[in-house]
Structure formats: C-alpha cells, structure tokens
Amino acid sequence: MSHTLGIRQAQKQKTRQALLDAALGLLAEQSLSSLGLREVTRAVGVAPTAFYRHFRSTADLGVALVEEALGSLHPMVRTTVSTAGDSEERIVRAVELIAAYVAAHPAHVRFIARERHGGVQPVREAIRDQLARFAEEVKVEIAKDPEAAGWSDDDLLMLANLYVDQMLITACLFLEALESPDAPKEEMEQVTQVVTRRLRLINVGRGHWLD
Amino acid sequence: MSHTLGIRQAQKQKTRQALLDAALGLLAEQSLSSLGLREVTRAVGVAPTAFYRHFRSTADLGVALVEEALGSLHPMVRTTVSTAGDSEERIVRAVELIAAYVAAHPAHVRFIARERHGGVQPVREAIRDQLARFAEEVKVEIAKDPEAAGWSDDDLLMLANLYVDQMLITACLFLEALESPDAPKEEMEQVTQVVTRRLRLINVGRGHWLD
DNA sequence: AATTCCGGAGAACGGTTGTTAACTGGATGA
DNA sequence: TCATCCAGTTAACAACCGTTCTCCGGAATT
Incomplete structure (x- = not known):
C-alpha cells in the first residue's frame, strides 16, 4: 500500500x-x-x-475545496453524535467540537458558509451532497438511541437535518465571534451559551415529541 | 405628503x-x-x-437590494407571529406566508441567501442588521404570549433567533423546490410538511421549556 | 424667455481576464 | 544511456473591466 x-x-x-x-x-x-x-x-x-x-x-477547484473542508469531518460527526452520556453532556461535547473546528480551520468554515448558496452550481451541489451525507449519518446514529423508540423514519431524518443545520449555523456564529475586532474570547463564550440553549430547547422538544 | x-x-x-x-x-x-x-x-x-x-x-447597489428585499417584510412578520390561534394554526400560517413570498419574489430570496455570507462586507452587514431587527420584533411579539410567562429575556431572544433562522432556511428550501426541474409542485408540498414538523418540534420544546 | 441644473452619452485610459500554442528541462522507464 | 513523458514557462490573443473627462439636451428654476 x-x-x-x-x-x-x-x-x-x-x-x-x-x-x-x-x-x-x-x-x-x-x-x-x-x-x-x-x-x-x-x-x-x-x-x-x-x-x-x-x-x-476555478469551479473545479471549488469542488476540491469542498471535499477538503467537509470530507474528513464525517467520522468526527459520527462519534460525537453517538458518544454515551446524557443529553446535556452530548450537547456540550458537540458545541466544543464545533468551536474547536472553527478555531482550527476558519477559512474552510467561511468557504462552506459562503458557497453553500453561492453563485457556482457545481460547488453548491457538492456542499449539498456532503450535508445530505451528514444528515443520513446523524439519522442512523440517533436511531440507535433508546429515546428514538417509536419514531418514524421521516421524523428521524427531519431531526437529523435540524441538527445539521444547527451545526452549520453554530459554526457561522463562532466564525463571526472569532473575527470580532475587540474581544473574540468573550464573544465565543457568549455564542457557546446561546447555541447550547438552542440545542437544549430542541432536545426538550425531542423528548416530548411522541406526546 | x-x-x-x-x-x-x-x-x-x-x-x-x-x-x-x-x-x-x-x-x-x-x-x-x-x-x-x-x-x-x-x-x-x-x-x-x-x-x-x-x-x-455594485456593493452600494447590493445594500439597496437588501433594503428592497427585506425592508417591506417587517409588518408581515409582525402580524404573522402575533395572529391569534393555537400553535398549530400559527405554524401553518407562517409556512404559507413564506411559501407565498418565495413564489412571488424568488430572486430576492436567492439574493439574500447568497449574500448573507457572501463576499461583500457592507451587504453582509446590511442583511445582518435586518435579521437582527426581525429577531427583536419576533421577540416582543412572543413575549406577549401567555406561554411566555416566566421566560427570561435571553431565552426569548434565543427562541426568536431560532425562529428567524428557521424562516430563512425554510425560504431556501422552498426556493430549491421551486427550481426543481421535474415536479416543483410536489417538492413544494414535501418541503411544507418537513418544515411544518420542524416548527412543531421546536414548539413542543417551547411548551416544556420551564420544566 | 433666459438661465441653471443634471441624467445620460460618448470616447478614451491603463489594466486585468481566460485561453491558445509552442517550448524547456528534469524525472521516469526501457 | 537514451528516448519519453509531463509539470511548468513564455508569449501572445481578443475581450472585458472600472474610472475619468467632456459634452449634450431637456427639465427645472427664475
């Protein structure tokens, strides 16, 4: 090899x-x-x-950049979603992971956010495909959770897409905070709290979905 | 006058x-x-x-386009969020409003989605300001709801931002469906169901937030 | 009726772009 | 060792760009 x-x-x-x-x-x-x-x-x-x-x-180069930015992220997302612990612990771990990734690769995050709805069709499609893969992977992970008993396949995919969207929104917020001129450290902390509460609310909804 | x-x-x-x-x-x-x-x-x-x-x-023109696309939308959002009816009725009404707006002004929606994280700073800021206004307006509306009793100001703003983000995501999904080559009508219907379930889940979380 | 104002036209500037063709020189494989 | 390959170079092409200056003609003002 x-x-x-x-x-x-x-x-x-x-x-x-x-x-x-x-x-x-x-x-x-x-x-x-x-x-x-x-x-x-x-x-x-x-x-x-x-x-x-x-x-x-340059469009071809853009597609290569999508692969570089998102390709190596699949195993990370898988393990993060499927780690043991209660709902709160998983939220904290996920937010920490996203913050670390944005801090390590801010340019890649900005590129994905910018070109997801950008003006180059092949790049848009490449990003859309990658995000659909993420959603599918998240779906099979949350399906294993005992909390997912009784959930329809459509509902699982709906929740998975909601998580993926939140992941991207969170990354964008961290990026904005990171580029803040005055106090990026404090801004990062504030974003952490806000997105954590967001995920908490979503998980509350998840817990009472079958009522 | x-x-x-x-x-x-x-x-x-x-x-x-x-x-x-x-x-x-x-x-x-x-x-x-x-x-x-x-x-x-x-x-x-x-x-x-x-x-x-x-x-x-052209950046200046872009800022003008932001005003054109989002400026006249504030009263609509206000009234839609504050209309009477139970949670389910309001969700349906909001989704219908978004679908109608995307169908009427697809180019404006695409522009906002594209330039929200685009490469022109003044335009990004103009969009960010408009969305912040939406969030603030949504916040004061949902604060009037009896369901909001006991909610902190931060939590209200958090939920409002969640709604605004969902509004934009929904608009993007409708736009993609609209541009679908084969069956836009069916795609639109499918998007309607998915985003409706999303909002339902968020509202379930909203209802059990203070537990 | 005379004068000012001003949205648009025209021409020209220096500079940049994507793409082509023919060429160079060092790594590669027989 | 010698012929082949191929990543990168050089030069040139027509087309396009943003911006400036000068001018025109009709509306607006007096």
Missing part, C-alpha cells in the same frame, strides 16, 4: 495544495464566482497556465 | 429601478462580488457611466 510517491507526483501534489491554500486565502474577502485563475497562480508564484495542469476551472 | 414627483426625478427613479431589476436578474447565476458595473448597464441598455448617477459601486 505504501509505494512512495515519485518525486514527480509529489511536486505536483505540492503545487496543487499550494493552489488550494492560496485560493482559500483569497476567498476570505470574495466569493468563488469572482475568483480569477490568474489571481490564484499569482499568489502561489506560478505561471497562469500551470493552473490547467491541476484544475479545469 | 403627496407632491407628484417631477418628471425628472420620476425618470431617474425609473432607471434606478431598472438597474436594480437587471442586477437582481444577473445575480441569479453569480454572486455580487463578481457582478460588473458594465454588465448591469448593458442589461438595462444604458451607458456604463450612467451607473454612477445612482450608485457609488
């Missing part, structure tokens, strides 16, 4: 990653539909035509 | 509206940060330089 990449393919993947990183940086202050191919190559310090060796277009 | 606009100012506002409409149309397939000034004037059939008579930049 471990066949060391030839020094050739290694270099190629290196500049490919450099293009992705540069694009992500530039996308902090604009959206993908206005991102120029030359702009990216200039930031990397490479000829414009080199771009075509890696991506067909 | 009713001083008939001079034929001069009338013409000016006419082309201004034409610029706004053309921009809104062009923004169906791109985001504001890639919208060109010349692009808009070309669509209207006017000289590029005429743009400056109305807007300082």
Whole structure:
C-alpha cells in the first residue's frame, strides 16, 4: 500500500495544495464566482497556465475545496453524535467540537458558509451532497438511541437535518465571534451559551415529541 | 405628503429601478462580488457611466437590494407571529406566508441567501442588521404570549433567533423546490410538511421549556 | 424667455481576464 | 544511456473591466 510517491507526483501534489491554500486565502474577502485563475497562480508564484495542469476551472477547484473542508469531518460527526452520556453532556461535547473546528480551520468554515448558496452550481451541489451525507449519518446514529423508540423514519431524518443545520449555523456564529475586532474570547463564550440553549430547547422538544 | 414627483426625478427613479431589476436578474447565476458595473448597464441598455448617477459601486447597489428585499417584510412578520390561534394554526400560517413570498419574489430570496455570507462586507452587514431587527420584533411579539410567562429575556431572544433562522432556511428550501426541474409542485408540498414538523418540534420544546 | 441644473452619452485610459500554442528541462522507464 | 513523458514557462490573443473627462439636451428654476 505504501509505494512512495515519485518525486514527480509529489511536486505536483505540492503545487496543487499550494493552489488550494492560496485560493482559500483569497476567498476570505470574495466569493468563488469572482475568483480569477490568474489571481490564484499569482499568489502561489506560478505561471497562469500551470493552473490547467491541476484544475479545469476555478469551479473545479471549488469542488476540491469542498471535499477538503467537509470530507474528513464525517467520522468526527459520527462519534460525537453517538458518544454515551446524557443529553446535556452530548450537547456540550458537540458545541466544543464545533468551536474547536472553527478555531482550527476558519477559512474552510467561511468557504462552506459562503458557497453553500453561492453563485457556482457545481460547488453548491457538492456542499449539498456532503450535508445530505451528514444528515443520513446523524439519522442512523440517533436511531440507535433508546429515546428514538417509536419514531418514524421521516421524523428521524427531519431531526437529523435540524441538527445539521444547527451545526452549520453554530459554526457561522463562532466564525463571526472569532473575527470580532475587540474581544473574540468573550464573544465565543457568549455564542457557546446561546447555541447550547438552542440545542437544549430542541432536545426538550425531542423528548416530548411522541406526546 | 403627496407632491407628484417631477418628471425628472420620476425618470431617474425609473432607471434606478431598472438597474436594480437587471442586477437582481444577473445575480441569479453569480454572486455580487463578481457582478460588473458594465454588465448591469448593458442589461438595462444604458451607458456604463450612467451607473454612477445612482450608485457609488455594485456593493452600494447590493445594500439597496437588501433594503428592497427585506425592508417591506417587517409588518408581515409582525402580524404573522402575533395572529391569534393555537400553535398549530400559527405554524401553518407562517409556512404559507413564506411559501407565498418565495413564489412571488424568488430572486430576492436567492439574493439574500447568497449574500448573507457572501463576499461583500457592507451587504453582509446590511442583511445582518435586518435579521437582527426581525429577531427583536419576533421577540416582543412572543413575549406577549401567555406561554411566555416566566421566560427570561435571553431565552426569548434565543427562541426568536431560532425562529428567524428557521424562516430563512425554510425560504431556501422552498426556493430549491421551486427550481426543481421535474415536479416543483410536489417538492413544494414535501418541503411544507418537513418544515411544518420542524416548527412543531421546536414548539413542543417551547411548551416544556420551564420544566 | 433666459438661465441653471443634471441624467445620460460618448470616447478614451491603463489594466486585468481566460485561453491558445509552442517550448524547456528534469524525472521516469526501457 | 537514451528516448519519453509531463509539470511548468513564455508569449501572445481578443475581450472585458472600472474610472475619468467632456459634452449634450431637456427639465427645472427664475
């Protein structure tokens, strides 16, 4: 399985990653539909035509960025939703996980939030597919919970989608707090409290759903 | 109060509206940060330089579009939230209102969804301010409800923000359904059922919040 | 009736864009 | 060792961009 990449393919993947990183940086202050191919190559310090060796277009690069931002997140979400503990503990753990991810990869979060409804169709679809996967995965996890006894499949998916949406909204709020000019630490704490209460209310509704 | 606009100012506002409409149309397939000034004037059939008579930049035009899309919605939201009837009736009425608005102004909804986290800061702020106003208005309305007895101010605002977010998510789902290639009618119906159940669950949580 | 005002037109500027073609030089494989 | 491959380069293309300055003609004002 471990066949060391030839020094050739290694270099190629290196500049490919450099293009992705540069694009992500530039996308902090604009959206993908206005991102120029030359702009990216200039930031990397490479000829414009080199771009075509890696991506067909900036939209293609955007799809790759979606994979990079969301692809490695599935196992994390799975384990977080399915960890033992009462409702309150799971909420706290989930919020902490989201806060940590936003702090570690703010540019990726901003990119997903920005392009989820952005102007580039293939990227929108890639994000939609990833979020649908998350919802499906969350659904099968919460279905295992004893609390889910008597729930219809549609209701489980509805709740899963509600959780996924809240996950994204929470990430956006943390990102805003993180970019706060004066006191990001305090803002982060405030967001934590608000979104925790939100999830508490949803879980109260979940507990009394079958009444 | 009713001083008939001079034929001069009338013409000016006419082309201004034409610029706004053309921009809104062009923004169906791109985001504001890639919208060109010349692009808009070309669509209207006017000289590029005429743009400056109305807007300082495309970002400025975007802020005007935010006002156009959300400004006239405040009274509607107020009355919808405060109408009499039990919880279920209010949910149905709210969902119907959102569906009707999306059907009547799909381009406006898409614009707000796209630019809420888009690449143009002044527009993001304008949308954020409008949504904050909605949340505040919803808060004072639900505070009047007898069900809100014993609720803290923070909790009321938390719930109001939850409603506002759901309103926007619902609008986005209706928009996607509307743009569905095969059977928009059925998709709309399905979205209606899903978001109705979502709101039901939230309201169940609301009812048992103080336990 | 004479004068001011002002929304829009026209032309030109320097700069940027995506895309093409032909080329270079070092890693790769026989 | 030698022929092949291929990531990246160079140069050039037509098209587009935002912005400035100058001008026009009809509405508005006096």
